[in-house]
Amino acid sequence: MSQDTTPKAPSRIQLRNRRRILDAALDVFADHGYRGATLDQIAEAAGLSKPNILYYFSGKEDIHVTLLSQLMETWLDPLVEMDSAGDPMTELxxxxxxxxxxxxxxxxxxxxxxxxxxxxxxxxxxxxxxxxKPLFDEKCAVIQAWIDGGKLAPIDPRHLIFAIWATTQHYADFGAQIRVLLDTDDAAPGADTFLHTLFRNLLRPGN
Structure with missing residues (x-):
């Protein structure tokens, strides 16, 4: 009689521990970067032993790649949602x-x-x-079509997207600095109004 070799689904505890490790590792990698992070730091942050960490992941790189792979889909979603059939200013x-x-x-x-x-x-x-890269090229073509149709000011779509990334992600990557400079616990106070005005003025046809 042949044995069933179908992999068993992870238990609830295994799923919980794996999520616990990934969440702790996210803190460690965000604070120390890949090179500065260690398995010992991740184990301490997760409240688990290092051997327990290695039961779920082969090492630091495995954890890091898992986090990045999960992040990629989330990171792309806002750009995916840009609709070529929508109003250009509203979409951007x-x-x-x-x-x-x-x-x-x-x-x-x-x-x-x-x-x-x-x-x-x-x-x-x-x-x-x-x-x-394929998504970036696709959305740049959408923006260029809007520009060619006279619906947006003539600007380089590639650098427009770079500018959006730079101005928005700054509030996460440099949040500690912003909180000190603006004396606030909010990492992005007033950013919505400012960035909407900035990009609306940049994109308005006839500038």
Missing amino acids: LGYVQRKLDMARELPRESRLFANEILQGAPRMEPHLRADL
Whole structure:
């Protein structure tokens, strides 16, 4: 009689511990970067032993790649939602708002992504090429079509997207500095109004 070799589904405890490890690792990687993070730090933050960490993941890189892979889909969603059939100004300002909301809600994830890119994207480059690049090219073509149709000011779509990334993600990646300079616990006070005005003025046809 042949034995059933179908992998067993992870138990509730295993799923909980795996999530616990990933959440702790997100804090550690966001604070220390990949190179500065250690399994000991992750184990301490998760409240688990190092051997327990290694039961679920083969090592630090495995944890880091898992986090980045999960993050990629979340990171792309706001750009995916930009609708070529919608009103150009509404769609682009909506994209700005979604990216700013992410900066507020997912600051650790933003710093994780930024740290990976600053290191040359050694673990993320395949995802950037396979997932982000085609989407980026597609949305740049959408924006260019809006520009060619006279619906937006004539600007470079690529640098427009870079500018949106830079201005919105700044509120996550440099949140500690912003809180000191503005003397507030909110990492993005007044950012919504300012960025909407900035990009509306930039994008308005006839500028």
